[in-house]
Amino acid sequence: MKTTAKKPATALKQKAKRPRRGLGRLSLAIIVALFASSAAIRFGNGIGLAFAFGSDKAPSNALACANDPGTAALLSALQDREKKITEREGILADRTQALNLADKRIQERLAALVAAEDELSRTVAIADRAATDDVTRLVTVYENMKPKQAAPLFAAMSPEFAAGFLARMRPDAAAAVLANLDPTTAYSISAIMAGRNAGAPEK
Incomplete structure (x- = not known):
């Protein structure tokens, strides 16, 4: 009679323990997820605050994120990219200025060439008229x-x-x-x- 009475009690204990193990694993997964979310939020806020306040005025958690090796590498890459873009813009500005200056000089030379051509045309026309007048006078002389x-x-x-x-x-x-x-x-x-x-x- 005693042996048969103990078996149901042991079965009940085993059934009661199984839900506790599953609940513990679920709770552990939820805690890990919360920690991961909190870390991600802090990481994002740290970068935003570091950009917003600067290194001197940023909160301590922002400075901690900014001092993170991955964040520092990202900031360094962004600064290098910005520096290269600024240098390229400067080079393009210099080239544009040089092209504008060269175009201005070309226009001035073209204007000078046109003026010289006009002057030469007037000189040639005067010479032609003078030569024609000379020939006409010689023809008149020969005729007489x-x-x-x-x-x-x-x-x-x-x-x-x-x-x-x-x-x-x-x-x-x-x-x-x-x-x-x-x-x-x-x-x-x-x-x-x-x-x-x-x-x-x-x-």
């Missing part, structure tokens, strides 16, 4: 000379040069000069004059 006096001058010229003068002269004056030239010279000058007018369009 006697053909026998003008013929030796044209004979001394190159055929191309003589043809240019004779083409500007009055036809009667040019014919009189050609008549007083050597036939070979007169033929050469006449051939050059005819060749110049060969490509002219017909009216």
Whole structure:
């Protein structure tokens, strides 16, 4: 009778112990999770406070987080990156300034070249007008000379040069000069004059 009475009591004790073990493990897991969450919150707050207050005014827990090796490495990496970005911005600013200066100098040189070209064009135009006036005066002189006096001058010229003068002269004056030239010279000058007018369009 006694033996049979003890067995139910032992079974009840074992059943009562099993829930306690499961509850202990659950409580331990909850405590570990709370500690991990608290550490993460402190770590995040420490970084934020370290940035907000600076190293001198930050609370002690912020300084502790800032002095953490991982946090210090992160801050150092961010500072290095910011320094590199600042250096790149400075380099870009210098390059932009140099490009603007070079562009300004190029514009000034172009303006100077345009002004020099305009001046050269005016000088050439003046020289052309002066040369044209000189040729016109010479043509007038040759026209007013006697053909026998003008013929030796044209004979001394190159055929191309003589043809240019004779083409500007009055036809009667040019014919009189050609008549007083050597036939070979007169033929050469006449051939050059005819060749110049060969490509002219017909009216």
